[in-house]
Amino acid sequence: MQSYYEEHDRILVALDCIIFGFDRNGLKLLLIKRDFEPEKSNWSLMGGFLKRDESLDEAADRILYTLTGLEDVYLEQLYGFGEVDRDPVERTVSIAYYALINIREHDRELLEKYGARWFPINELPDLIFDHPQMVEAAKSRLRYRASHEPVGFELLPEKFTMPELQILYEAIYETKLDKRNFRRRILSMDVLEKTDEKQKKYSKKGAYFYTFNQEKYRAKINNGDSLVFKPIKL
Amino acid sequence: MQSYYEEHDRILVALDCIIFGFDRNGLKLLLIKRDFEPEKSNWSLMGGFLKRDESLDEAADRILYTLTGLEDVYLEQLYGFGEVDRDPVERTVSIAYYALINIREHDRELLEKYGARWFPINELPDLIFDHPQMVEAAKSRLRYRASHEPVGFELLPEKFTMPELQILYEAIYETKLDKRNFRRRILSMDVLEKTDEKQKKYSKKGAYFYTFNQEKYRAKINNGDSLVFKPIKL
DNA sequence: TCAAAAGTGTTAGCGGTACACCCATGG
DNA sequence: CCATGGGTGTACCGCTAACACTTTTGA
Numbered sequence: 306m307q308s309y310y311e312e313h314d315r316i317l318v319a320l321d322c323i324i325f326g327f328d329r330n331g332l333k334l335l336l337i338k339r340d341f342e343p344e345k346s347n348w349s350l351m352g353g354f355l356k357r358d359e360s361l362d363e364a365a366d367r368i369l370y371t372l373t374g375l376e377d378v379y380l381e382q383l384y385g386f387g388e389v390d391r392d393p394v395e396r397t398v399s400i401a402y403y404a405l406i407n408i409r410e411h412d413r414e415l416l417e418k419y420g421a422r423w424f425p426i427n428e429l430p431d432l433i434f435d436h437p438q439m440v441e442a443a444k445s446r447l448r449y450r451a452s453h454e455p456v457g458f459e460l461l462p463e464k465f466t467m468p469e470l471q472i473l474y475e476a477i478y479e480t481k482l483d484k485r486n487f488r489r490r491i492l493s494m495d496v497l498e499k500t501d502e503k504q505k506k507y508s509k510k511g512a513y514f515y516t517f518n519q520e521k522y523r524a525k526i527n528n529g530d531s532l533v534f535k536p537i538k539l
Numbered sequence: 540m541q542s543y544y545e546e547h548d549r550i551l552v553a554l555d556c557i558i559f560g561f562d563r564n565g566l567k568l569l570l571i572k573r574d575f576e577p578e579k580s581n582w583s584l585m586g587g588f589l590k591r592d593e594s595l596d597e598a599a600d601r602i603l604y605t606l607t608g609l610e611d612v613y614l615e616q617l618y619g620f621g622e623v624d625r626d627p628v629e630r631t632v633s634i635a636y637y638a639l640i641n642i643r644e645h646d647r648e649l650l651e652k653y654g655a656r657w658f659p660i661n662e663l664p665d666l667i668f669d670h671p672q673m674v675e676a677a678k679s680r681l682r683y684r685a686s687h688e689p690v691g692f693e694l695l696p697e698k699f700t701m702p703e704l705q706i707l708y709e710a711i712y713e714t715k716l717d718k719r720n721f722r723r724r725i726l727s728m729d730v731l732e733k734t735d736e737k738q739k740k741y742s743k744k745g746a747y748f749y750t751f752n753q754e755k756y757r758a759k760i761n762n763g764d765s766l767v768f769k770p771i772k773l
Numbered sequence: 774t775c776a777a778a779a780g781t782g783t784t785a786g787c788g789g790t791a792c793a794c795c796c797a798t799g800g
Numbered sequence: 801c802c803a804t805g806g807g808t809g810t811a812c813c814g815c816t817a818a819c820a821c822t823t824t825t826g827a
Contacts, residue, residue, distance in 0.1 A: 512805080
């Protein structure tokens with residue numbers, strides 16, 4: 306009975322990406338200047354439409370790649386936004402994804418091409434449609450994830466210092482954390498490797514670089530060592 | 540530039556509902572016998588297609604109402620499933636929702652009409668398409684929600700006993716809990732009202748009925764009394 | 774009177790949190 | 801030599817988890 310399928314509405318399925326980055330000044334979001342009507346030249350999340358021959362995840366990857374030139378980055382589906390009037394032109398459903406990328410590693414030319422800019426998370430411009438809701442949902446999901454899994458490292462370069470990691474967590478949770486307790490907690494997870502190198506850019510003493518040992522983490526998880534990453538106080 | 544929209548693919552958007560119920564024998568899922576091809580007469584989640592003039596939430600409400608005759612029940616969006624070949628007939632994206640309903644309150648005639656049946660959560664028949672994944676996702680979401688918010692009460696009648704509530708939590712977490720610790724924890728939330736009535740069906744002594752005080756709960760939340768419902772050990 | 778489920782308190786150990794001083798170095 | 805940020809240890813408190821007996825009453 307193919308006809309059961311045929312009598313229903315076909316709808317535009319969009320994808321929108323909330324792209325997080327981080328530097329020592331805090332969390333950032335990558336936004337673009339929309340280059341078509343309506344809302345042309347207003348700030349928007351990077352988005353696109355789902356093609357018939359690609360999965361939702363593939364489409365999200367493609368859209369992120371189009372803007373940043375990055376592949377294999379952390380990308381997680383967030384929520385489906387489907388109010389009838391969310392797009393004034395035509396009925397669309399949008400599946401929002403959020404991405405965590407290393408803010409230093411993206412293709413500057415592409416960013417320019419799309420009129421993209423990094424905005425501090427607390428100084429966002431007005432966004433089109435329901436994009437502000439999407440951003441809120443993404444912030445909240447990021448907080449949840451970061452307290453249960455080591456996603457924070459996706460936002461940092463390969464080598465990072467404890468003070469940097471702490472600044473990141475403070476930015477995600479919008480709170481101050483105690484230096485000693487933070488270090489203890491993170492190190493007790495036993496998935497960081499201390500290097501001998503020091504970061505001397507931001508202090509005279511210098512801070513040791515650490516790396517995240519992904520294999521060690523996976524091994525723990527597979528061992529059933531549940532809850533390696535304990536929730537961090539809000 | 541309307542044409543920017545026009546050049547893209549329109550796709551069938553489906554919705555599927557994972558419907559949870561509960562009785563003293565455990566968690567149940569409401570499944571239907573699919574009545575059209577393909578996979579006709581195989582077990583399936585209750586589903587339907589999104590109409591152009593309704594939001595995703597409205598569509599999910601409608602689909603749930605169609606099967607159960609219930610309105611205003613707990614219904615939360617779960618995840619968007621969008622593999623290219625998830626439906627062999629035509630490309631569809633399905634947004635899964637899960638519902639928590641009181642297993643005693645649904646329209647038996649409707650259930651019969653759709654060939655629906657309650658299955659114990661651990662004795663599900665083979666399900667079509669990617670529905671097994673959807674069920675797994677729903678179980679995991681339910682566990683998360685139940686440890687952070689008082690959603691468990693959605694699955695119980697207005698009046699319920701402590702032993703019943705405990706059985707429910709044990710079913711959700713698939714674990715045994717200590718009676719004394721459980722009661723203390725639940726009562727410390729201070730949102731249950733003890734009644735003078737006793738449930739005498741299941742024991743000679745009888746167990747007191749309690750009711751959930753929704754207003755008290757909301758008041759607490761609005762007061763910023765965060766984390767009223769402490770996570771329950773896995 | 775006894776079987777079966779309901780109800781009730783205490784304690785020990787662990788983990789979270791608060792807290793203050795020394796270290797290394799470049800300017 | 802001093803200013804700046806990096807690095808370290810301890811003590812208390814509260815919460816979690818472990819644990820066993822009494823109560824009620826229908827059969």
